[in-house]
Amino acid sequence: MSNIDQPTQNRINQWLSPQYDSDTVASVQKLIDNNLETDLIDSFYKELEFGTGGLRGLMGVGSNRINKYTIGKATQGLANYLIRQFPGEKLRVAVSYDSRNNSQDFGKLVADVFSANGIQVFLFKELRPTPVLSFAVRHFGCQGGVMLTASHNPKEYNGYKAYWNDGGQLVAPDDTNVIEHVNAISSVSEIRFQAEPRNITLIDEDFDDIYIQANKKLSINPDAVAAQRNLKIVFSSIHGTGITMVPKILEAWGFQNIHLVNEQATPDGNFPTVIYPNPEEEEAMSMAKQKGQQIDADVVLATDPDADRVGLAVKNEKGEMQLLNGNQIGSLLIYYVLSAKKEKQQLKDNDYIVKTIVTSNLMSAIGDAFGVKHIETLTGFKFIGQVMTAQQNTGNYLVGGEESYGFLVGDLVRDKDAVNACAFIAEMAAYFKSRGKSLFEVLLELYQQFGFYQEKLISLTKQGKTGAEEIKQMMVDLRAKAPKSLGGIDVREIRDYQTGMATILQTGAQSKIDLPASNVLQFITVQGDVISARPSGTEPKIKFYCSVKEPLDSSGDYESVSKKLQDKVERIMADIVR
Numbered sequence: 001m002s003n004i005d006q007p008t009q010n011r012i013n014q015w016l017s018p019q020y021d022s023d024t025v026a027s028v029q030k031l032i033d034n035n036l037e038t039d040l041i042d043s044f045y046k047e048l049e050f051g052t053g054g055l056r057g058l059m060g061v062g063s064n065r066i067n068k069y070t071i072g073k074a075t076q077g078l079a080n081y082l083i084r085q086f087p088g089e090k091l092r093v094a095v096s097y098d099s100r101n102n103s104q105d106f107g108k109l110v111a112d113v114f115s116a117n118g119i120q121v122f123l124f125k126e127l128r129p130t131p132v133l134s135f136a137v138r139h140f141g142c143q144g145g146v147m148l149t150a151s152h153n154p155k156e157y158n159g160y161k162a163y164w165n166d167g168g169q170l171v172a173p174d175d176t177n178v179i180e181h182v183n184a185i186s187s188v189s190e191i192r193f194q195a196e197p198r199n200i201t202l203i204d205e206d207f208d209d210i211y212i213q214a215n216k217k218l219s220i221n222p223d224a225v226a227a228q229r230n231l232k233i234v235f236s237s238i239h240g241t242g243i244t245m246v247p248k249i250l251e252a253w254g255f256q257n258i259h260l261v262n263e264q265a266t267p268d269g270n271f272p273t274v275i276y277p278n279p280e281e282e283e284a285m286s287m288a289k290q291k292g293q294q295i296d297a298d299v300v301l302a303t304d305p306d307a308d309r310v311g312l313a314v315k316n317e318k319g320e321m322q323l324l325n326g327n328q329i330g331s332l333l334i335y336y337v338l339s340a341k342k343e344k345q346q347l348k349d350n351d352y353i354v355k356t357i358v359t360s361n362l363m364s365a366i367g368d369a370f371g372v373k374h375i376e377t378l379t380g381f382k383f384i385g386q387v388m389t390a391q392q393n394t395g396n397y398l399v400g401g402e403e404s405y406g407f408l409v410g411d412l413v414r415d416k417d418a419v420n421a422c423a424f425i426a427e428m429a430a431y432f433k434s435r436g437k438s439l440f441e442v443l444l445e446l447y448q449q450f451g452f453y454q455e456k457l458i459s460l461t462k463q464g465k466t467g468a469e470e471i472k473q474m475m476v477d478l479r480a481k482a483p484k485s486l487g488g489i490d491v492r493e494i495r496d497y498q499t500g501m502a503t504i505l506q507t508g509a510q511s512k513i514d515l516p517a518s519n520v521l522q523f524i525t526v527q528g529d530v531i532s533a534r535p536s537g538t539e540p541k542i543k544f545y546c547s548v549k550e551p552l553d554s555s556g557d558y559e560s561v562s563k564k565l566q567d568k569v570e571r572i573m574a575d576i577v578r
Contacts, residue, residue, distance in 0.1 A: 279311025
């Protein structure tokens with residue numbers, strides 16, 4: 001096979017050795033016998049690496065696939081690093097998994113490897129959401145943790161989210177250091193697969209109540225919930241872990257009128273009712289939205305497979321169920337938390353909120369209006385968690401969010417938490433309903449006060465080695481030939497987070513960006529529009545974000561201004577997405 005380079009061929013040969021089980025060897029040999037050169041290259045051209053969400057990829061044989069050997073190697077590397085970083089300590093890790101195919105088996109495998117390395121493992125007996133894993137790391141005083149999930153990716157994917165002792169996902173330098181320890185493993189024989197059962201403790205459903213009661217203490221307006229306990233709530237877990245926790249937490253909060261989307265309530269890694277198990281997608285929300293329309297629901301909620309992202313639909317001014325995007329949900333949550341705490345005189349001088357650089361500036365504007373500090377991070381909720389840990393002795397984290405439907409109220413975990421967010425969205429709806437307002441009406445009021453922000457995300461999928469090279473070249477080209485105007489609007493400033501420099505085009509003046517290096521480009525127009533380009537850290541995609549803004553004088557102008565903004569976004573995106 002002429003297109004296979006020597007490093008790739010060396011990996012293929014290694015996987016054909018007796019170190020690997022017979023089924024694995026047979027699968028690799030089948031790719032060779034069938035002359036599937038592209039599949040071989042994509043499966044072996046590199047080792048899986050940690051991105052913004054950890055280890056993630058297609059399931060199958062090969063060094064660039066999720067399988068028992070790449071999972072085992074990652075775990076052995078992480079175990080080696082933990083032992084080095086915490087010498088002399090009794091090491092503990094927590095392990096959980098979602099509903100994806102093979103996740104439970106991978107979870108047991110991870111627990112086995114850790115236990116074989118003398119590490120005490122707290123393994124969830126049954127599937128549980130990612131945020132519950134983050135909570136468990138902190139609750140049990142663990143030095144690390146692992147969640148087996150590919151989040152909202154298609155069914156062919158699985159993944160491995162690695163956590164540190166603060167309950168947050170690995171960040172620099174630990175993420176790259178773990179990779180070095182993983183890559184240092186040259187032979188499968190170095191992976192300790194043989195479990196030490198005495199080092200494994202199973203966590204049963206009694207732990208759910210510990211998590212739920214800790215969250216319930218964060219409630220700001222239990223009286224509003226009690227007054228609106230019959231708030232009509234529709235919930236779908238989209239065949240994921242949300243079914244294990246969201247109904248429980250809503251009931252514990254005091255809500256009594258919860259309607260499940262039964263067709264999507266059973267955990268199933270094949271996700272039979274959706275194309276893509278992602279609440280960001282309208283198709284994935286369609287069944288929940290339809291049920292919400294049927295029963296005239298106040299809120300419609302749906303979580304992704306590992307229940308760290310939540311989608312929301314609410315009644316609009318026409319009484320129709322309308323999906324809100326992540327920027328809108330996050331802005332509403334921030335506004336609710338700040339206004340409710342201000343009403344109760346609970347705001348403090350050291351309070352702060354957090355958002356990512358590609359998330360709507362509406363969130364920042366709301367924080368400014370309440371005199372609450374806002375902090376921006378790189379894309380990925382692990383960076384929000386990093387801020388929380390860095391600020392834990394000086395600042396008081398209230399709420400944070402990102403445009404990709406990840407939110408967290410309170411500091412019980414260090415990751416986005418759809419279980420926590422579902423409870424607070426319901427409480428928020430109850431609070432405003434008690435004041436005669438729907439969530440959509442509150443959103444329109446925010447637009448009238450702060451400006452009508454409208455955003456759009458375009459994701460281009462580029463599979464395999466050639467796709468990765470295409471994405472890399474697209475970013476190179478954008479840097480080499482940066483647009484001077486977008487949609488007919490002059491670009492005022494270019495922010496290159498890789499070089500860490502912001503440049504004003506008209507004057508050439510430069511300033512430093514006070515964030516770690518990241519492969520992100522932002523273009524700010526003279527009208528304040530923000531256009532961002534970044535390769536995804538968890539999927540074979542390059543993402544383009546656009547945020548525009550216009551005044552909204554009255555709610556009656558909503559549709560006309562929305563159409564104006566949509567047209568503007570389309571013009572801008574046509575110039576940058578090629």
